[in-house]
Amino acid sequence: xxxxxxPPSVSGAPGxxxxxxxxxxxxxxxxxxxxxxxxxxxxxxxxxxxxxNSNRPxxxxxxxxxxxxxxxxxxxxxxxxxxxxxxxxxxxxDSSLSALFGGGTKLTVL
Amino acid sequence: QITLKESGPTLVKxxxxxxxxxxxxxxxxxxxxxxxxxxxxxxGKALEWLALIYWDDDKRYSPSLKSRLTITKDTSKNQVVLTxxxxxxxxxxxxxxxxxxxxxxxxxxxxTLVTVSS
Numbered sequence: 055x056x057x058x059x060x061p062p063s064v065s066g067a068p069g070x071x072x073x074x075x076x077x078x079x080x081x082x083x084x085x086x087x088x089x090x091x092x093x094x095x096x097x098x099x100x101x102x103x104x105x106x107n108s109n110r111p112x113x114x115x116x117x118x119x120x121x122x123x124x125x126x127x128x129x130x131x132x133x134x135x136x137x138x139x140x141x142x143x144x145x146x147x148d149s150s151l152s153a154l155f156g157g158g159t160k161l162t163v164l
Numbered sequence: 165q166i167t168l169k170e171s172g173p174t175l176v177k178x179x180x181x182x183x184x185x186x187x188x189x190x191x192x193x194x195x196x197x198x199x200x201x202x203x204x205x206x207x208g209k210a211l212e213w214l215a216l217i218y219w220d221d222d223k224r225y226s227p228s229l230k231s232r233l234t235i236t237k238d239t240s241k242n243q244v245v246l247t248x249x250x251x252x253x254x255x256x257x258x259x260x261x262x263x264x265x266x267x268x269x270x271x272x273x274x275x276t277l278v279t280v281s282s
Contacts, residue, residue: 056210059199090268092211099260100203100211105268143211147267151224153201153213 058144058156065162066134074159076144084125087098087147091129094141139163166190168261168273175279176251185243193219193239193264199264200244202256253280
């Protein structure tokens, strides 16, 4: 059971908007630690998608956006494409500076 | 550009100690703010953070695995080594190392699958 809770799966049709939530607590996200998001395509290593709650690394399309409020964070994907089908993970830290990962969310493009 | 690559045994027996090496290029672990972490992923399961080490030799471990893990760095060789004692079949996973910047894991190695079986 991960400390950061994500929905196991989400789905959407091409062109639609989907969001993935990441719920923590006052010991991690709520304590002010940034949330980062990773995309893992099948059979590949994870790739950083969003860092510092809402920043995109160079090369990540602006269809991907992140936000954080209180003890939760969200990843939004607009204009859904078939190539977005992947597993998505949130990550943060706790007060002992241990890294935390969410349980992952499988995105299916219908 | 930053690259990382994991190396080590692909098969270990139960109770043995696993030693994995992360060899990297494109950055120095003596540069302020830089770190390297280890993350694993059992087949079909989620990512699990294991340990990390920073440029100043600050080390952090997963609380649930702390007693079994040791992370060290060799700045001159551009390597980070993770040892995990008393391996069990449940430790079968792909093990990744990753560069840390701005508290995120921004560059990852390709991963190495370690199977624990007698």
